[in-house]
Amino acid sequence: MAQLHDQMLETARFLLNAKSPHGAAGLRRAASTAYYSLFLRLSALCARAISRSRPKSPSYLTAFRILDHGSTREALSKEGEFKSSIGEPFSRLQEARYWSDYNLASHPVISEANAGKRFSRGEALELVDVAADAIRAIDSLGASARQRLVVLLVARLRRQSRP
Numbered sequence: 001m002a003q004l005h006d007q008m009l010e011t012a013r014f015l016l017n018a019k020s021p022h023g024a025a026g027l028r029r030a031a032s033t034a035y036y037s038l039f040l041r042l043s044a045l046c047a048r049a050i051s052r053s054r055p056k057s058p059s060y061l062t063a064f065r066i067l068d069h070g071s072t073r074e075a076l077s078k079e080g081e082f083k084s085s086i087g088e089p090f091s092r093l094q095e096a097r098y099w100s101d102y103n104l105a106s107h108p109v110i111s112e113a114n115a116g117k118r119f120s121r122g123e124a125l126e127l128v129d130v131a132a133d134a135i136r137a138i139d140s141l142g143a144s145a146r147q148r149l150v151v152l153l154v155a156r157l158r159r160q161s162r163p
Contacts, residue, residue, distance in 0.1 A: 003041075003044065004040050004044070005037045005038070005040040005041040005044065005135060006037075008033050008034075008036055008037035008040060009033075009034070009037045009128065009131060009135070011033050012029075012030040012031075012033040012034045012037065012124075012128045012131075013030075013125075013128060015027075015029055015030040015033070016030050016121055016125055016128065024106070024118065024119065027100075027119055027120070027121060027123075027124040028100035028101070028119070028124075029100070030124045030125075030127070030128060031093075031096045031097060031099075031100040031119075031124050031127045031128075032096075032097045032100045032101050034093055034096075034097075034124075034127045034130070034131040035093035035096060035097035035127075035131065036097070037131050037132075037135065038089065038090060038093055038131045038134050038135060039067070039069065039072070039090075041134075041135045041138055041139075042067060042072060042086075042090075042138070042153060043064050043065070043066075043067050044064065045138060045146060045149065045150060046063060046064075046066055046067060046150050046153055046154055047060050047061075047063040047064035047066070048060070049146070049147065049150040050063040050066065050150070050154065051063040066154055067153060067154070069094065071156075072090065072153055073087075073090055073091055073094055075152050075153055076090050076091070076152075076153075077091055081145070081148065082149055082152065085134065085137035086134050086137055086138060086149075089130045089131065089133065089134035090134065092127075092130060093127060093130060093131055093134075095108065096108055096127050100119075106118045106119065107119050
């Protein structure tokens with residue numbers, strides 16, 4: 001059975017391939033869904049590591065909700081080990097998701113929107129591919145790297161106290 005993040009990617013691809021009267025709304029929904037597929041994959045990774053239990057168990061479900069969108073982006077953008085394969089795609093997808101869900105401009109790049117350009121199916125498909133590549137990068141991590149990624153995402157750094 002496919003996991004939720006896989007189903008989300010399938011949904012994004014479906015939206016891009018469907019003959020639909022939804023036009024720009026379908027493209028925007030696909031971009032947003034691509035972001036959520038990556039976020040859900042990271043959430044599942046953390047939930048599995050923290051709860052050490054099966055999906056749908058109470059402890060797994062609690063741990064699944066531990067990530068915050070903003071702090072996840074911040075953590076991934078600062079860490080060299082995961083920055084290019086996961087962090088940069090995450091940031092790109094999050095920006096596209098924010099535009100697609102909250103902005104009325106015709107294109108996520110303001111200069112393109114001002115020039116009358118519309119967000120295209122090809123651009124949306126590229127975002128779906130970015131999410132799929134980042135998920136593959138997560139899935140290809142060894143156990144030690146997965147654990148480092150989980151710690152990076154869930155640990156909150158505090159200022160060191162002065163002696």
